[in-house]
Amino acid sequence: MQAHAIDPERTATTIMKPIVHVERNYHSFAGAQYVLPSDDPERERLALQHSVLKKMFENRIIIPPISFDTADKILDSGTGSGIFLLDLVENKTVPVSVVLQGLDIESRLFPLEDPRVISRGNVHFTVGTVTKLPEDWTNSFALVHQRLLIAALQAHEWVEACSEIYRVLTPGGWVQLGEVGSPKAGVVTEKHLSLLHTLLTAKGLLRDIAIHLPKMLETAGFVGVSVEERKVTLGRLGDKTAWTRGITSWGVQRYENPDSESWRTGLRAV
Numbered sequence: 188m189q190a191h192a193i194d195p196e197r198t199a200t201t202i203m204k205p206i207v208h209v210e211r212n213y214h215s216f217a218g219a220q221y222v223l224p225s226d227d228p229e230r231e232r233l234a235l236q237h238s239v240l241k242k243m244f245e246n247r248i249i250i251p252p253i254s255f256d257t258a259d260k261i262l263d264s265g266t267g268s269g270i271f272l273l274d275l276v277e278n279k280t281v282p283v284s285v286v287l288q289g290l291d292i293e294s295r296l297f298p299l300e301d302p303r304v305i306s307r308g309n310v311h312f313t314v315g316t317v318t319k320l321p322e323d324w325t326n327s328f329a330l331v332h333q334r335l336l337i338a339a340l341q342a343h344e345w346v347e348a349c350s351e352i353y354r355v356l357t358p359g360g361w362v363q364l365g366e367v368g369s370p371k372a373g374v375v376t377e378k379h380l381s382l383l384h385t386l387l388t389a390k391g392l393l394r395d396i397a398i399h400l401p402k403m404l405e406t407a408g409f410v411g412v413s414v415e416e417r418k419v420t421l422g423r424l425g426d427k428t429a430w431t432r433g434i435t436s437w438g439v440q441r442y443e444n445p446d447s448e449s450w451r452t453g454l455r456a457v
């Protein structure tokens with residue numbers, strides 16, 4: 188039998204530190220299957236995740252080639268801590284008159300006291316589900332952004348979500364979705380993923396939603412699908428050793444409405 192190469196630092200950390208189980212807070216939205224917590228540690232995780240993903244996409248957080256009019260509105264569906272909207276505000280990515288709307292099944296992480304939200308005066312947060320958006324939002328948004336609902340929706344809910352997002356977009360509007368693809372990783376991450384897979388399957392959630400989304404969106408009526416994918420190395424040592432290496436793909440799909448001006452003039456997502 189061949190001996191494994193051992194990283195003494197990692198081995199020591201693994202053996203010495205017991206797993207500390209801490210009480211976490213979760214959503215209480217009726218019928219929702221979402222599995223992750225909603226509390227301060229999760230807010231920190233979402234902030235870190237946002238900065239990693241932003242870096243992976245060359246510091247872009249809006250991928251489609253949209254030029255916003257002053258009266259436009261943007262919806263961030265499944266907004267969580269609102270980190271995507273806060274970034275738009277802080278970096279003045281869109282005109283200050285553009286109304287920013289966050290929606291989530293859980294309000295605990297909404298950044299209602301954040302000075303950036305208060306001073307802008309047109310950033311709103313609503314409790315609700317993407318599978319049944321408010322009736323009066325029809326034809327409202329120039330962009331709907333939704334990121335990482337992989338642990339949230341069952342197959343039929345993804346279909347409903349695509350259709351609801353289509354309804355609330357203005358003609359010519361865009362949806363930008365970010366979801367995790369199929370990771371490849373070392374043994375510890377593989378074990379974690381296997382447990383996660385069991386949990387998601389038991390709850391009827393789709394692990395490989397990134398693969399299904401283009402077809403689902405076309406069925407909902409979107410056209411001009413485009414996917415951008417990035418690989419993120421996982422693990423403390425990144426890609427320095429084989430056994431800690433992991434790859435996660437991240438897809439962004441862009442769509443445009445067939446009767447939009449941009450479609451007629453031939454502007455297609457690349």
Ligand SMILES: C[S@@+](CC[C@H](N)C(=O)[O-])C[C@H]1O[C@@H](n2cnc3c(N)ncnc32)[C@H](O)[C@@H]1O
Nearest residue numbers: 221233265266267291292293316317334335339
């Ligand atoms: C992994 S977090 C991502 C948060 C945020 N999109 C980001 O990228 O930082 C997923 C979020 O989706 C929300 N969520 C879960 N099910 C939802 C639903 N049916 N409708 C709207 N939001 C939902 C969760 O409460 C959580 O805040």
